[in-house]
Amino acid sequence: MAGIISYGGYIPRYRIDRKLIYKAMGWLNPATFMPGEKAVANFDEDSLSMAVAAGLDCLNGLESSGVDGVYFATTTAPYAERLNAEIIATALDCRADIRAADFTDTPRAGTTAIMAALDAVKAGSSNKVLVCAGDIRVGKAGSAQEETFGDGAAAFLLGADDGIAKFIGASSVSYDFVDHWRSKGDRFDRQWEDRFIRDVGYTSFIIESLAGLAKKFSIQPSQVAKVVYPCLYPADFPKIAKALGLSAGQIVEPLLNQVGYTGTADPLMHLVKALEEAKPGDKIAVVSFGAGSDALLFETTDKIDEMRNNRRGISKNLAAKRELTSYEKMISFRDILPTEKGIRGEMTAFTALSELWRSRRQVLGLVGSKCLTCGTPQFPAQRVCVKPECGAIDRMEDYRFSDKRGQVVNYTGDNLAASPNPPAIYGTIDFEGGGRFWFDFTDVDLDKVKVDMPMEMSFRRKYVDDKFGIHGYFWKAVPVLG
DSSP states (O other): OEEEEEEEEESEEEEEEEEHHHHHHHTOOGGGGSEEEEEEEEOOOOHHHHHHHHHHTTTTOOOGGGGOOEEEEEEEOOOOSSOHHHHHHHHOOOOOOSSEEEEOTTTTHHHHHHHHHHHHHHHHSSEEEEEEEEEOOOOTTTTHHHBOOOOOOEEEESSSSSSSEEEEEEEEOOOOOSSEEOOOOOEEEEEEEOOOIIIIIHHHHHHHHHHHHHHHHHHHGGGSEEEEEEOSSSOOOOHHHHHHHGHHHHHOOOTTTOOOOOOGHHHHHHHHHHHOOOTTTOEEEOOOOOSEEEEEEEEOTTTTTHHHOOOOTTTTHHSSSOOOOOHHHHHHHSSSSSSOOOOHOOOOOOHHEEEEHHHHHTTTTOOOEETTTTTTSSSSSBBBBSSSTTTBBBBEEEOOOEEEOOOEEEEEEEEESSOSSSSSSEEEETTSSSSEEEEEEESSSSGGOTTTOOEEEEEEEEEEEEETTTEEEEEEEEEOOO
């Protein structure tokens, strides 16, 4: 039976108190004030890099070679014409003979991608499909969206093998309901009137899809342990539960005041949260909203308890945070506030796409080599073993460094190098098990870096070539979570 084999989550480490946003821009629209904080992606993160992080968490302890498909759900893809899902697949070192597809244009795309993956599994065309969802939606300064939107990602491995939750079924409703939109060339979210969105769309569609699910599978409200649906309007969130006959204990606590509303990733992140708290035999309903609504029903198995110890999911990512104490820095990360980059920062080297193709596993997957004679890992991949006592020629096998941890050997804080978050920090990482290389450091302050500091790899945006529309990615070193 098709279902969930594994899950993963990612929340950027930066969090900003909404009071700082309101202090900077509240004069423009005093009614926008919201309590709590929201997650803010670093300057080198985007929806794709966050999806890779969630995918790595989901595949922890599993072989990416066993994945038959990679689906990516987002409304903020870096590319309008380039298969974003395939970049994720290469970063995760998946096979070439897989299905890859992008799902987009609505925050409901995450649940739609999951249903498509489950259909492929049930039809027998795929055995395991990885679904990743991530969004970095940007609101105009002073808008309600600026305070509401948060950044995050989630991933699920769906398959036919015995998993942690079996799929019971789904119910959907689809309408051309215009609440939020962006046309070609738009960078910022546009929104219609709140009362119309809330009364005609949000509360109505979620209730309709959940009611349809209950009727379709003869499920009573008391039989569902947890129900997940987006929290767009906190005052109306409990009203939906009341209308459906659900108790407060059945509703998964929303992350609006800790992370924000994360678009396509939002229902999936809350599903991860529900699975982290679930017991064997629990029925969990997850509902999305956008141009209608999808409602999916799962039932957990006896294997659910095995997953918690080796997944970061939502709970561990929530606990690992860094305070972002500057509103100006937040908007400079989004390139909303133009900042001085210096002469070096104005120049971007042209991307040699032919070489990127030849070195794609090395650049995107951080795949090096390991000597078959002496067992020494090395990056970049070599033909001649770097170990002086060995020197074997063409005796190499592929070796992936992206899932390896290491320690700082040396480091530098460079105030002359162009960086949106100066100083630029970089240094040498000595990997556990062998191999070392030079990496940029991120998600850390210079005064916190120490020799022998434990580090791990994080897939990040290295640069953006605005002239040619190229987003360049590579791996950076970040402090080990927690």
